[in-house]
Amino acid sequence: MLRMAWSTFLDRWPVFIGAIITVAVGVALVQASLLTLISAVSSTIPPGLSEIEETAIRDGLTNAAGLLGMVVGISVLVAFFIVGSTFSFTVAQRARDFALLRLVGASPRQVGRLLLGEALLLGSLGTILGVLLGIPVIRFEVWMLTRMEFLPAGFSPDWHLWILAVSAGTGTVVAVIASLGASHRASRVRPLEALRDAGGADKAMSLSRWVIGLIALAGAGVLLVVTPTRVGDPLEVVIPGLIVLIIALSALTPLVVPLIGGLIGLVLGPLLRQSPIYELAHANLRDGVRRSASTAAPIVILVGLVVGFSGVVNVVNAGIQEETIRILDGDLIVTATKPVGEHLAALDGVRTVSEEVPLRVWIESADTEGDTVNGIAINPIAYLQTHRLSGIIGDLTGLQGETVALDQFFASGLHVQVGGMVDVRLDGATRDMQVIATFPHTLSRPKVLLPIALAPAGDHQRRYIIQTDETETAASVAEQITNTIPGRSAGSGPSNVSVSALDDWVLREIDIQGEVNLKITIAVLGLVTVYIVIAMINAVVISAAPRRADFAIARLTGLSRWQVVWMAFWESLTVVTIGVIVGALAAGGAIAGVTAAVSEIVGTRVMATPWALFGAVTVVAVVVVGLTSVLTTLAATRQPAVEVSGARE
Amino acid sequence: MNEIVREFAPSSLIGAIEGPAVEFRNVTRVYGSGGTRVVALDDVTVEFPSGSWTAVMGPSGSGKSTLLHIAGGLENITSGQVLIDGQDITDASEAELTRLRRTKVGFVFQNFNLLGSLTAEQNVAMPLKLAGRRRSRLEVRAVLTQVGLGDRLSHKPRELSGGQQQRVAIARALVTKPTVLFADEPTGALDSNAARAVLGMLRSMVDDGQTIVMVTHDPVAAAGADQVVFLSDGRVIDQMVRPSAREVADRLARFEE
Numbered sequence: 001m002l003r004m005a006w007s008t009f010l011d012r013w014p015v016f017i018g019a020i021i022t023v024a025v026g027v028a029l030v031q032a033s034l035l036t037l038i039s040a041v042s043s044t045i046p047p048g049l050s051e052i053e054e055t056a057i058r059d060g061l062t063n064a065a066g067l068l069g070m071v072v073g074i075s076v077l078v079a080f081f082i083v084g085s086t087f088s089f090t091v092a093q094r095a096r097d098f099a100l101l102r103l104v105g106a107s108p109r110q111v112g113r114l115l116l117g118e119a120l121l122l123g124s125l126g127t128i129l130g131v132l133l134g135i136p137v138i139r140f141e142v143w144m145l146t147r148m149e150f151l152p153a154g155f156s157p158d159w160h161l162w163i164l165a166v167s168a169g170t171g172t173v174v175a176v177i178a179s180l181g182a183s184h185r186a187s188r189v190r191p192l193e194a195l196r197d198a199g200g201a202d203k204a205m206s207l208s209r210w211v212i213g214l215i216a217l218a219g220a221g222v223l224l225v226v227t228p229t230r231v232g233d234p235l236e237v238v239i240p241g242l243i244v245l246i247i248a249l250s251a252l253t254p255l256v257v258p259l260i261g262g263l264i265g266l267v268l269g270p271l272l273r274q275s276p277i278y279e280l281a282h283a284n285l286r287d288g289v290r291r292s293a294s295t296a297a298p299i300v301i302l303v304g305l306v307v308g309f310s311g312v313v314n315v316v317n318a319g320i321q322e323e324t325i326r327i328l329d330g331d332l333i334v335t336a337t338k339p340v341g342e343h344l345a346a347l348d349g350v351r352t353v354s355e356e357v358p359l360r361v362w363i364e365s366a367d368t369e370g371d372t373v374n375g376i377a378i379n380p381i382a383y384l385q386t387h388r389l390s391g392i393i394g395d396l397t398g399l400q401g402e403t404v405a406l407d408q409f410f411a412s413g414l415h416v417q418v419g420g421m422v423d424v425r426l427d428g429a430t431r432d433m434q435v436i437a438t439f440p441h442t443l444s445r446p447k448v449l450l451p452i453a454l455a456p457a458g459d460h461q462r463r464y465i466i467q468t469d470e471t472e473t474a475a476s477v478a479e480q481i482t483n484t485i486p487g488r489s490a491g492s493g494p495s496n497v498s499v500s501a502l503d504d505w506v507l508r509e510i511d512i513q514g515e516v517n518l519k520i521t522i523a524v525l526g527l528v529t530v531y532i533v534i535a536m537i538n539a540v541v542i543s544a545a546p547r548r549a550d551f552a553i554a555r556l557t558g559l560s561r562w563q564v565v566w567m568a569f570w571e572s573l574t575v576v577t578i579g580v581i582v583g584a585l586a587a588g589g590a591i592a593g594v595t596a597a598v599s600e601i602v603g604t605r606v607m608a609t610p611w612a613l614f615g616a617v618t619v620v621a622v623v624v625v626g627l628t629s630v631l632t633t634l635a636a637t638r639q640p641a642v643e644v645s646g647a648r649e
Numbered sequence: 650m651n652e653i654v655r656e657f658a659p660s661s662l663i664g665a666i667e668g669p670a671v672e673f674r675n676v677t678r679v680y681g682s683g684g685t686r687v688v689a690l691d692d693v694t695v696e697f698p699s700g701s702w703t704a705v706m707g708p709s710g711s712g713k714s715t716l717l718h719i720a721g722g723l724e725n726i727t728s729g730q731v732l733i734d735g736q737d738i739t740d741a742s743e744a745e746l747t748r749l750r751r752t753k754v755g756f757v758f759q760n761f762n763l764l765g766s767l768t769a770e771q772n773v774a775m776p777l778k779l780a781g782r783r784r785s786r787l788e789v790r791a792v793l794t795q796v797g798l799g800d801r802l803s804h805k806p807r808e809l810s811g812g813q814q815q816r817v818a819i820a821r822a823l824v825t826k827p828t829v830l831f832a833d834e835p836t837g838a839l840d841s842n843a844a845r846a847v848l849g850m851l852r853s854m855v856d857d858g859q860t861i862v863m864v865t866h867d868p869v870a871a872a873g874a875d876q877v878v879f880l881s882d883g884r885v886i887d888q889m890v891r892p893s894a895r896e897v898a899d900r901l902a903r904f905e906e
Contacts, residue, residue: 100762103723104821105751105779108743191750192723194762195833 006121016122018538019086019175023126024133025531026079027171031131031163032138032527033075036145037068039157055360057152064150070239070524076170077243078301078528081250082535084178085297087119089542091182092290098186099194108187115183116176123175124168131167141527148519181208209251216248224593232409232441234597238312242590246304249586253293253300253578260578261285261292277563280554281570292575295543298535299579299621304586306529306617310521311591311610317517318608319598320444321510325503326603327445330354330386330465331474333505334481336497337459344464347480349472354382354465357455361448362425363404367415370423375404375448377455386465394418394437396449402433405449409441426454443601465502474501536621537628540572544632551637565633572629576621584614668735669696670829670860671720676729678715678883689715691883692729697829702851702861704871706897707880708904713864714833716880720862721754721831722746734828751780755822759834761814763806769793769817770802776825792820796850812843819850823859830854832863836870848873868897879904 040061045054091098098111106114138157145151185206223241228234265282285292330352334344341355357377364370380399389396396405404424406416416422416435424433439449455462468477481499500508551564559567591609598606678690689712697703697720705713718724719731722738730739733753741749755776756762763772774789793799796816806814815835822830832851836844844867852873855861863874871877872894879887881904889896 097764097766100764101775101779102747103750103756103762104776105747105825107747107779110779190723192718195718195723195758 016090016118018542019083019090019122020126020129022079022082022086022535022538023123023171023175024129025534026075026083026174027127027130027167028133028137029075029527029531030072030079030170031134031167032141033068033071034166035134035138035157035160035163036141036151037065037072038160039155040064040068040151042158043155060150060152064145067145067150067520067523071528074243074305074524074528075531076174078305078531079170079174080178081247081301082298082532083174084181085250085294086535086538086542087175087179088182088185089294089539091115091186092294093542093546095186095189096194098189099191102189102191103194111189112183112187115179115186119175119179119183120172123172126175127168127171130171131164134167137527144526145523148523150519150523184208205252205254209254213248213251216244216251220245220248220589224589225596228593228597229600232407232413233443234594234601235312235316238590238594238597239309241593242304242308242312242586245589246301246308246583246586249304249582250297250300253296253582254289256582257289257292257296257578258286260581261574264574264577277559277567278570280559281567281574284550284567285571285574291543292571292578295539295572295575295625296579296582298532298539299576299625300583300586302529302532302536302621303580303583303614303617305532306521306525307584307610307614308587308590309525310517310613311587311608312594313517313521314514314608314610315591315594315598315606316443317510317513319602319606320513321506322604322606323443323445323602324506324509327387327389327442328465328502328506329388329467330502331468332466332478332481332499333502334464334466334497334499336462336464338496339457339462340497341464343484344466344481347477347484349468349477349480350466351469352382352385352467354386355379355452355455355462356383356465357452357460357462358446359426359450359455361450363414363422363448365414365416365420365422368413370425373410373447375450376446377450377452379452380405380449383449386467389439391440392437393439394435396437396439398436399449400451400453402431403436403451404433405437405439406435407441407445407447408438410447411435411438424448424450426450427456441601443598533620533624536624540625540628541632544568544629544636548636548639551633552639555637561634561637564637565630568629568633569626572625573622576618576625580618580621587614668699669732670699670734671697671862672730672732673716673720674730674732676719676731677727678712678719678724679727688883690719690726693880693883693885695878695885697860697862698876699828699860700855700858701876702855702863702874704874704877705862705864705880706866706871706877706901708901711880712883713880715883717831717833717862717864720829721756722749751776751825753828755825755827755830757815757818757822757830757832757835759837761806761811761818761838763814763817763821765806768803768805769798769809769820772806772817773821773824776821780825789824792824793817795823796820797846810843811839812846815839815843815847816850819847823854829860829862832861834865834867835863836865836867844870868894868901871897 043061045057045061049057098106098114101111101114102108142151142155142157146153146155220241223237223244227237228241231237261282268278334340339355341353344350344353355378359375359377360372361375362370362372363375378399380397384396391408393408394405399405404422406414406422411417414422418435418438420435422433422435424431466477468474478499478501481497551568554564554567555561595606595608673693673695676690676693677688680687680689691712693712693716705716707713715724719726720733722731722733722741726739730737732738733749736749736753738746738749764775767775770786770789770793773793777789790799790802793802796819798813798816798820801809801813801817804813806817809817815838819830819835830851835851836847839847848870851861851863855875861874863870865871872892875891877889877892877897877900878885879889879900887900889900892900
């Protein structure tokens with residue numbers, strides 16, 4: 001059977017080359033991201049750095065590891081998906097071959113094994129290419145992440161020999177598992193199908209599509225509707241929810257093909273009636289529901305993943321902006337690396353100064369594992385004056401000595417209530433501390449409040465929120481700060497003081513976060529997007545491959561070569577429309593889920609829809625698919641029509 | 650035309666004395682239901698004698714192809730009984746049907762249905778490989794030589810003419826030494842010279858004891874057979890023994906009236 005698979009491959013390499021490329025790019029992506037991830041996790045920080053620099057690098061590496069973990073996960077999933085859809089495509093195109101084999105005595109098992117043999121062969125070839133391709137990919141990935149400052153300058157990934165085993169495993173396992181469905185379907189091809197002329201009208205919705213579609217839809221419902229408000233960070237469930245929803249909707253795509261086709265027919269009805277080309281394109285689309293759905297699959301992933309991911313991140317960012325504006329109650333904000341609170345309080349027109357010192361704290365309770373979270377050290381009285389907090393349980397004003405206040409969601413995760421005890425590790429020392437109060441859960445605010453006495457005295461980032469009184473304007477207070485504080489603070493060098501109006505500062509911080517989010521989106525989805533675009537091209541090429549006879553007949557019926565190209569282009573536009581609509585449904589589902597959760601946490605309705613990005617992705621899909629369609633149709637119609645239609649296998 | 654008829658006239662009917670190779674007992678095949686109900690075969694009882702060549706004729710839609718598919722175990726029946734070589738295949742499982750295809754039946758089609766990616770030799774060897782039989786290259790080559798293609802072993806189907814492709818297909822059907830060879834319009838896509846060669850080949854196979862059931866539109870092809878069964882609207886309406894092409898053509902013409 002392996003030899004048979006080999007000679008089939010030699011003969012039909014154009015159909016298989018697509019499958020090999022999808023495996024190769026998948027393997028390259030997984031290999032590169034995994035190596036970078038392992039190197040980021042295990043890299044040692046060079047000695048001789050200050051504590052702030054060391055913390056920055058350590059945080060950067062932790063973030064990079066999280067990011068790369070996501071890249072690995074998404075790459076593996078997308079690889080399964082794309083390799084799977086490519087394989088099922090190659091099976092659909094060769095149903096007649098399998099029927100013929102059955103006719104001359106092959107058992108269903110033999111046909112299934114032939115397909116698995118093919119998958120193994122394609123997987124192995126793809127792996128070899130992928131391992132090689134992984135080398136430039138990792139260089140590019142490290143360059144990109146370093147440039148985006150997710151990785152420290154001079155970071156170089158280590159090469160591990162075991163990655164070859166991982167890559168080989170990834171390539172072959174992805175290929176074999178992804179082809180299981182296709183091989184099952186091939187084994188069920190009936191011998192009589194060899195005698196029918198065309199592949200015959202295939203059932204658009206197979207049982208497995210129904211099962212996968214409905215189960216994934218239910219899973220996506222749970223992840224996107226039920227859980228987002230029940231976890232600390234909605235993104236933790238919404239991103240997986242988005243991916244599951246994409247899987248669900250892709251499986252169910254054949255259901256919407258006739259629907260959307262009908263809709264397009266309705267809208268363009270007058271046009272369709274006038275031109276035989278549109279009529280033919282439309283009929284082809286309705287006839288090849290499965291082909292349309294398979295071609296649309298990568299477009300669904302592209303739109304769903306890119307628009308959904310960045311949309312979800314945007315919503316969370318918009319929520320953070322709402323939340324920060326709602327909670328903070330002050331006129332000015334001062335950032336400094338040395339304590340300047342007393343100086344600020346002494347200025348004319350200053351009513352309240354609230355000092356906040358951000359700290360990373362490790363915290364655990366008797367019942368749970370420890371976790372490192374963001375905390376701030378505060379003066380509770382000034383803090384309560386400058387922050388609008390409702391729903392505090394306990395007495396926050398008592399925050400001093402060995403006490404902490406916790407985010408209510410975080411506290412319930414630790415299984416502690418007001419009055420309970422937690423272990424807090426700070427600066428290498430572990431303390432037993434009592435929970436004095438809990439405050440409502442937020443998206444972005446610190447999880448732990450600590451007494452200001454625990455803040456380090458020396459160089460450390462700190463913030464001061466200032467409320468002014470009526471005697472001076474905020475602007476004049478700001479001027480006093482810039483004029484008086486630098487160089488005068490405690491006489492030990494500059495304190496890097498900067499002052500801003502609070503509202504400006506919030507907007508600036510949000511902008512910075514927005515840029516970081518964009519970088520994250522590009523870092524996570526950049527290479528995956530390239531992968532999906534390759535798959536899109538692939539799908540168009542594979543779907544056009546067996547249609548030479550169709551095209552030839554259309555030309556013999558009287559269509560010119562350009563009319564055939566135009567017909568195929570029109571079909572591909574309709575397929576893009578289907579892919580974009582289904583992808584938008586997936587993205588929209590995830591965005592709706594996260595919007596509901598964020599709105600509930602923040603307390604006001606948050607809206608942020610990435611229309612511009614949606615438009616850009618749609619244009620990319622139209623251009624890529626349209627251009628590929630034109631080129632492949634031109635190639636498929638190069639031979640005179642009579643020769644093609646006359647030549648049968 | 651008479652020349653051709655004489656050339657393919659049956660020379661031996663010895664095989665016909667044995668039991669039937671294929672037997673239909675009150676076979677009915679219905680497609681669809683309600684308004685779209687079509688009776689493709691209507692209570693057909695017919696025998697295809699061992700070692701003889703039977704041509705099945707009739708107008709389009711008469712049920713010829715359905716009859717052939719059912720006889721070859723490719724299609725189920727609605728009621729009745731089908732026996733091949735005395736074995737009842739009416740309720741045969743998929744595994745039994747696979748075994749049947751490996752040992753008792755061979756198929757030849759109008760459009761050859763060769764695997765385009767394999768050479769002539771590989772195509773012919775395929776049924777043996779699938780059946781897991783020890784295959785000798787000599788055996789495969791002998792069959793190909795028998796159909797006159799001993800020098801085309803490593804050619805792929807697209808490098809062969811239609812007549813040559815059909816002979817590869819016949820070699821593939823013969824290599825398992827099947828009880829019955831089913832042929833569906835085997836000369837339908839061939840020019841008259843190639844058709845003549847194929848019919849001559851079938852004749853000599855029958856003379857060597859092979860049973861052939863062939864569906865055809867062509868009175869000349871039918872005249873090469875030992876008997877002709879006429880179908881119309883799913884029923885057997887007539888049978889002829891060793892008719893001439895003219896007799897067949899006249900009989901067919903009467904369908905039109």
